[in-house]
Amino acid sequence: MNLKLENISSIENNTLQITGSKSETNRLLILQALYPNIEIENVSNSDDSKLMQRALRSNEVVIDIHHAGTAMRFLTAYFAVKKGRETILTGSKRMQERPIKILVNALRQLGCAISYEKKEGYPPIKILGRQPISNQVTLKANVSSQYISALMLVAASLPDGLVIILNGKVTSVPYINMTLSLLKDVGIAGTFENNVITILSNNDDLSQKVRVESDWSSASYFYSIVALANINDSVTIGSYKKESYQGDSALIEIYRDLGVETSFDDNIITLTKVSNEIRLPEGLDLSNSPDIAQTIAVTCFGLGLRCYLTGLHTLKIKETDRLEALKTEIEKLGGSVTITQDTLRLESSKSIKADVSIATYNDHRMAMAFAPLALRNSLYIENADVVSKSYPDFWSDLKKLGFKIL
Structure with a gap:
């Protein structure tokens, strides 16, 4: 199943329930x-x-x-x-x-x-x-x-x-x-x-x-969407704990640097775009949360922001070699990426090519990490049903936010 994501200018505020981790x-x-x-x-x-x-x-x-x-x-x-x-x-x-x-x-x-x-x-x-x-x-x-x-x-x-x-x-x-x-x-x-x-x-x-607490890795795609959205746009998702067992809850601090604020109401969190003044620490170490590396790299690309991510050695033996896959697909979109065995360096980009077809390599995270770029330009996702590996409801949840998926 290949999908086209049309370019959208903003998202619709909505509340989503994310499946258990x-x-x-x-x-x-x-x-x-x-x-x-x-x-x-x-x-x-x-x-x-x-x-x-x-x-x-x-x-x-x-x-x-x-x-x-x-x-x-x-x-x-x-x-x-x-x-x-x-x-x-x-x-x-x-x-x-x-x-x-x-x-x-x-x-x-x-x-x-x-x-x-x-x-x-x-x-x-x-x-x-x-x-x-x-x-x-x-x-x-x-x-x-x-x-x-x-x-x-x-x-x-x-x-x-x-x-x-x-x-x-x-x-x-x-x-x-x-x-x-x-x-x-x-x-x-x-x-x-x-x-x-x-x-x-x-x-x-x-x-x-x-x-089971809801999945923070799955939440990462909504952090990316909000980071690429307009000031005051927000998404509400549940159910999450302030004192989470999941290392990917590091998203709260990482995306604060990318203009996204997280607020808790019991076990419900709201992600809000609060600033366009963005930065990311040089040499962001993701050794404790490597599953969100793809999301962060694509977010930075969409924002025209350079980044240098470290601690990524386990990505070489995932569903695909995720470092090679990221480099290939971001460069198809017009970006510039350098990788080693455990690092990724992305240079800042001023534009994103339209209607590029993103290969997913049988990797659910490749499909979901690139989807938020529809806020910058239209794109295609190949074998989009691969998301069922971790998040079967992903495309229907994006539609609730106003994404135009064909």
Whole structure:
């Protein structure tokens, strides 16, 4: 499905309800599978969460999680400790190019039995579920937080819990803290101190009710829209917490520098364009919130603002190489982008080419990050239905704001 977004001059103020966080939902679904009496409210309606639910209900040996990277990591750990269960985890062509070796090696340290069906270090993988023989594992601290969270989520189900020792500088700390907070919400004790994560064993019949906060990554696109809109234009979205578990809530501070003010009314937030006097700190470090890098880069491009983003090394192994994809698509629009393995530098641009077709690379965030540019010029989004991976209602919500989508 390809869509055309016509150029619009302003947005219509409206209130939107954003689906539950995919990150929180997928963590809680693993915990619910281990402790069935846990109740989850405001579950994400994303493809990724639906795939996770389907996989956890399946009795098949072969489980295909398509493009769902979080599901691949979390389910690898989950099935590895399911004694007596044999599972082959596979996915899309791109998923079979995304590394899993670091997590597999960590699980092997614990005594888990995992082998590769094709290429060493990559899915598909064959898992023979067994009870781990060790309760301590060591891995590099700068790896994807999903590897670490995968271990944390199954830790309490092990007889002696788990100690995870991280060597080096930890990246994506908010995602680790999110996992730790959700564990505590359901009654599992754990600590994260001096690069050591300790999760205590818990065999109790946990029965807490947990409400998933709405997704801050999804909110980022509305921050971008408001930043590109007119003074006093606003969008209201729910439901969000002032004290969020999600690292992407850094949007509040980042977009204040881009002229957007955030106000809270209980769990509802209103984003308002309050200033055209904008700036962004040189060398904005996004290592704790890499999923909003695409949104910020495109916002700055739309504003004619230069930016230099750092801490982006994990973007190379996402649904696509997001740094290369950003460079290619922004330059099609007339921008100038330089990238390294973990940085992106965007030069200021005075104009944006009209009717450019944006490739999405099977990446939901590419489609949604570029959509706000309709406030600057008309454009096309290729394979626009890819947004269903995290935000199925995205295009209908944009229409509520007055976007003209054909």
